[in-house]
Amino acid sequence: EAGVTQFPSHSVIEKGQTVTLRCDPISGHDNLYWYRRVMGKEIKFLLHFVKESKQDESGMPNNRFLAERTGGTYSTLKVQPAELEDSGVYFCASSRNRGLGQFFGPGTRLTVL
Amino acid sequence: QQQVKQSPQSLIVQKGGISIINCAYENTAFDYFPWYQQFPGKGPALLIAIRPDVSEKKEGRFTISFNKSAKQFSLHIMDSQPGDSATYFCAARRHPGGGRSGGSNYKLTFGKGTLLTVNP
Numbered sequence: 001e002a003g004v005t006q007f008p009s010h011s012v013i014e015k016g017q018t019v020t021l022r023c024d025p026i027s028g029h030d031n032l033y034w035y036r037r038v039m040g041k042e043i044k045f046l047l048h049f050v051k052e053s054k055q056d057e058s059g060m061p062n063n064r065f066l067a068e069r070t071g072g073t074y075s076t077l078k079v080q081p082a083e084l085e086d087s088g089v090y091f092c093a094s095s096r097n098r099g100l101g102q103f104f105g106p107g108t109r110l111t112v113l
Numbered sequence: 114q115q116q117v118k119q120s121p122q123s124l125i126v127q128k129g130g131i132s133i134i135n136c137a138y139e140n141t142a143f144d145y146f147p148w149y150q151q152f153p154g155k156g157p158a159l160l161i162a163i164r165p166d167v168s169e170k171k172e173g174r175f176t177i178s179f180n181k182s183a184k185q186f187s188l189h190i191m192d193s194q195p196g197d198s199a200t201y202f203c204a205a206r207r208h209p210g211g212g213r214s215g216g217s218n219y220k221l222t223f224g225k226g227t228l229l230t231v232n233p
Contacts, residue, residue: 004156031219042115043157043202045220056220091156095219100145102221104156 002026004105006092012111018080021108023092025074031095032075033102034067038088046090049075061086082112116140117205119224126231132190134227136203139184143205147221148177148188151200160201161188193231200226 005024013019025032034046046065047057051072060067064083069075079086089109093102119136126132136146145164149157163170163177163186170177176189190197204221 033220035221035223040225042117042119042225043204043221043223045222048219059220093156100162101159104149104158106154106156 004092004094004103006090006105006108008108009106010109010111012113013082014113015084016081018078019082019110021077021079021090021092021110023075023077023105025092025094026096026103029094029096029103030072031097031102032069033093033095034075034077035091035093035104036088037091037107038085043091046077079110082110084112086110087112115225116222117203117224119203119227121227122225123228124230126193126229128193128195128231128233130193130231132193132197132229132231133187134201134203134229135185135187136224137183137185138205138222140205140207140222141184142207143222144208145206146177146179146186147204147206148175149202149204149223151202151226157202190229193229195231195233198229198231200228202226 007022030051032049035043037043045059048055049069052069066078089107091107093104095102117138147162148160150160151157161172161175163179165181174191179186203224
C-alpha cells in the first residue's frame with residue numbers, strides 16, 4: 001500500500017507570490033488532514049476533509065490559505081499571497097477511520113523570503 | 114495556549130539505556146493519545162497509542178504510561194538503540210462527539226517534540 005505523498009518536497013518563494021501544495025492520500029482514505037509545523041513550534045492542525053467536504057477548518061490561519069479536495073481524492077493547499085510567517089513544513093495526513101491511525105506524508109518545506 | 118506540553122526538548126541517552134519523554138495535557142475531553150516518531154526528511158509515523166481507560170500499553174521496547182488523574186502520559190523506550198534516534202511527538206485527540214457526521218473533532222493536538230539521540 002502506497003503511503004501519503006506530497007509535492008513538492010521543498011518550495012522557496014518570495015513574499016507576495018503564490019504557492020500550491022499537493023497531497024495524495026492513501027487510496028481509500030476518506031479523511032484527509034493538513035497540518036503545519038513552524039520552526040521550533042508544535043505541529044498544528046489546519047483543516048480536515050471528509051471526502052470532498054471540509055469537515056473542520058478551524059486551524060486555517062487566514063483567508064490567504066485555500067484548501068480544496070475536488071472529487072475527494074487528492075487535495076491542494078494554496079497560499080496567496082505568501083507572507084514570511086507562512087514558512088514551515090506542511091504535512092498532509094490521511095485516515096480510513098475517524099481520526100485514528102492518521103498516516104502522515106513526508107511534508108513540504110515552504111520557505112518564504 | 115499550548116494544550117499539550119512535552120518535555121524534555123532534547124534527550125541524549127546511551128545505547129541500552131531507557132529513554133523517557135513526558136507529556137501533560139489540560140483538556141479532559143482528550144480521549145486518545147498517540148505517539149509519533151519522525152526521522153529526518155520523513156513525516157511523523159504512528160508509533161504507539163493509548164486510550165485513558167488503561168494505565169499502560171506496551172509494544173516491544175516501547176511503553177506508554179498514562180496517569181489520568183494527573184493528566185500526564187509518558188513514552189518509555191527500553192534498551193534504547195542508535196536507530197531510535199529521531200524526534201518524538203506526543204499528541205492528543207478529543208472524542209469526536211455527536212453531530213450529523215459523528216462529529217468533527219478528529220484533529221490531533223501535538224506537543225512540541227523531543228529530539229532523542231542515542232549514542233552508540
